[in-house]
Amino acid sequence: MVTAAAARTGEAEQTLVVDLPFPGEGGEAAFSRADIVITGVDHSSISYEVRLFLNNPSADAATPRTPEAGYAGRFTVFGHGGCYGDPGHCDMPSASDDPTDLRPAHPLTPLDTYVTITDPLQRLLADGGALETVTLVPLSMTPSREDRKPAPELLKFQDVSLQTYLTATEADVPPV
Amino acid sequence: MGIRRNASTLSAAEVEALRQSFNAVYGLRDDRGYGYFAGLHGLPLPVYCEHGTSLFLPWHRAYLYFFERALQDQVAEANLPWWDWTSAAAHEQGLPPAYLPSGATAPANPLAAGPVTLSADDLTLVRANLPGAITAGSQPVTRRDPDFPDELPRPATVSRALNSRTFNSFNMLLEGIHNGVHVWVGGAMSAVPVAAYDPVFWAHHSMVDRLWYLWQISPRGVNPPAALLDRPLPPFPMTVRDTLDISTLGYEYAVQVIG
Numbered sequence: 001m002v003t004a005a006a007a008r009t010g011e012a013e014q015t016l017v018v019d020l021p022f023p024g025e026g027g028e029a030a031f032s033r034a035d036i037v038i039t040g041v042d043h044s045s046i047s048y049e050v051r052l053f054l055n056n057p058s059a060d061a062a063t064p065r066t067p068e069a070g071y072a073g074r075f076t077v078f079g080h081g082g083c084y085g086d087p088g089h090c091d092m093p094s095a096s097d098d099p100t101d102l103r104p105a106h107p108l109t110p111l112d113t114y115v116t117i118t119d120p121l122q123r124l125l126a127d128g129g130a131l132e133t134v135t136l137v138p139l140s141m142t143p144s145r146e147d148r149k150p151a152p153e154l155l156k157f158q159d160v161s162l163q164t165y166l167t168a169t170e171a172d173v174p175p176v
Numbered sequence: 177m178g179i180r181r182n183a184s185t186l187s188a189a190e191v192e193a194l195r196q197s198f199n200a201v202y203g204l205r206d207d208r209g210y211g212y213f214a215g216l217h218g219l220p221l222p223v224y225c226e227h228g229t230s231l232f233l234p235w236h237r238a239y240l241y242f243f244e245r246a247l248q249d250q251v252a253e254a255n256l257p258w259w260d261w262t263s264a265a266a267h268e269q270g271l272p273p274a275y276l277p278s279g280a281t282a283p284a285n286p287l288a289a290g291p292v293t294l295s296a297d298d299l300t301l302v303r304a305n306l307p308g309a310i311t312a313g314s315q316p317v318t319r320r321d322p323d324f325p326d327e328l329p330r331p332a333t334v335s336r337a338l339n340s341r342t343f344n345s346f347n348m349l350l351e352g353i354h355n356g357v358h359v360w361v362g363g364a365m366s367a368v369p370v371a372a373y374d375p376v377f378w379a380h381h382s383m384v385d386r387l388w389y390l391w392q393i394s395p396r397g398v399n400p401p402a403a404l405l406d407r408p409l410p411p412f413p414m415t416v417r418d419t420l421d422i423s424t425l426g427y428e429y430a431v432q433v434i435g
Contacts, residue, residue: 043228046306047359047366076355078227081367082305084298085221104410111228113352116336141359143366144308145321 001161004040007136012060014150015137020162022121022131031164034121036072036134040110040158044090047079047141048154052115052134054124059135061150072120072134075113076141077154110158117162134160178244178427180386183257183272183379184265185431190253191274197247197254198286198375210373211293213243216411217377218369219298224411225368230344230404232351233388236381237419238412243378244427258382258429261328261357270325271361275376287375289317292364302370309364310373318374321362328360329353338391343400346391354384386429389422 007016020036023029036052053059056070065071083090092106124131140151181190201210216239217225226235240256247254259272266272278285292310294302299316302309310316333353340346357380364370371377391397399405405417422428 041228047355049356049359075352076359078355078358079367080218080223081309081369082301084219084301084305084369089221105229107223107225109228113228113348141362141366142308143306143319143321143363145323145362147308 001159003159004157007160009152010060010135010137011058012150014152015060015135016152016155017057017133017135018160020131020134020160022162022164028125029164029166031166032118033116033165034118035114035116035163035165036160037112037114037163038075038157038160039112040156041077041113042108042110042154042156043077044080044083044108045154046081047077048151049074049076049139049141050155051137051139052117053137054117054120054134055129055132057133057135059137061137061139063137067120067123070120070135072117073115075115077111077113079141079154080108114163131162134162136160177423178248178255179430179433180255180382180427181257181433182431183259183274184263186257186274190255190257193251193253194247194255194257194274195286197251198290200250201246202286202291205293208246208249210290213239213246214290214292214370214372214377215294217372218367219294219302223368225372226409227351227368230347230400231407231409231416233347233384234400234404234407234416234419235409235412237385237388237422237425238409238414240378240381240385241414241419241425241427242412255427256378256382258386259376259379260383261360261380262331262334266328267326267330270322270328271320271376272379275379289319290364290373290375292316292318292370292373294370306364306367306370308362309367309370318365318370319363320365320374320376323360323362329356334387338387338394339396340391341396341398343398343404346388347400350384350387354380389429392420 002018007018010017051074052072053070054072063069090108092108138151138155140148142148226232244256275287277288311319337346337349359366364374400416407416
């Protein structure tokens, strides 16, 4: 697990690069599914998309979404578009340990998401390689397409990890 | 029993009923009207919609149920259609033809844009935070700025979600696909506060709801975890359990209905 603080700015200066060496110290273990899991993702601002590239720390918004470029998938965050209340309205309260507090979670509670990268990772390993880095390329998804641009300021998260599984799961079954 | 049909195969009479129903609720300023229902999703505060949680699918099913009933109170024959954004037609044309602006000489198509009936203060904030989401002026309507049609989700992507074996996994995967369609449409649809003011919001979410239904009746479909079943879905007087069987909600999904 790599915290957001441990991520470094990519060569394009508008991306984040995290070190996720695989196989790791424990050696290579067979897997049938692999996910990049991102927790604590902020969705308070405008919508944005994050593209993931394997072993391509220089990837940026112009990098083609192709296997050759290490492209592994993307996720989209549907944003709340800023705060519309009075001061403090969008401040996240601390998690309550009061069992009588039955109020629902704050609408801006950060979310968790994942991108399944089984095929790109297996391709990488099949060629005798290893995973070293994952580059996160955030792009704003503004209402007007002409305003869309690299937006590192939008991508706020808690941590990112690679999780592999061997048991059969939903992502193992080929699309029908 | 109401039948939700494919938006691309609606008859002329079905499109007309839908347009009449939208025009009717556009004209109502109380809690039967479009502004009331669109506002439940985002602005005006409070924001009720569920995103990034296990309630995403149940909450939006309840939302569509109450809005469709409101349409039918005005035009009994109106049903929410679903926009199959995975179809070959969508990957060539993009938005369903019934939702596109009409020609310069024809009456305005009420499915092409919806009125954004927010307070002056909220409109100011929307224009500042989300430029391009709504039009200018004191009576704004929603804008769109769609991406290339082939950027819409592909059937293989949806199949991966439909292969989920747990509710939470299916809910999360389908929500991610749904997010991509919101930003594909652009304009108001790209942001939570005003997305539901665009009439195509309802066709998009009808597709999402249909996919949940298809997964439910598939061998892999399972109910949400027991701990979720009695969770309320405010502001609707429903729990998650109440949303699970669409036959009890009075609608079903069809590709085409002949005769």
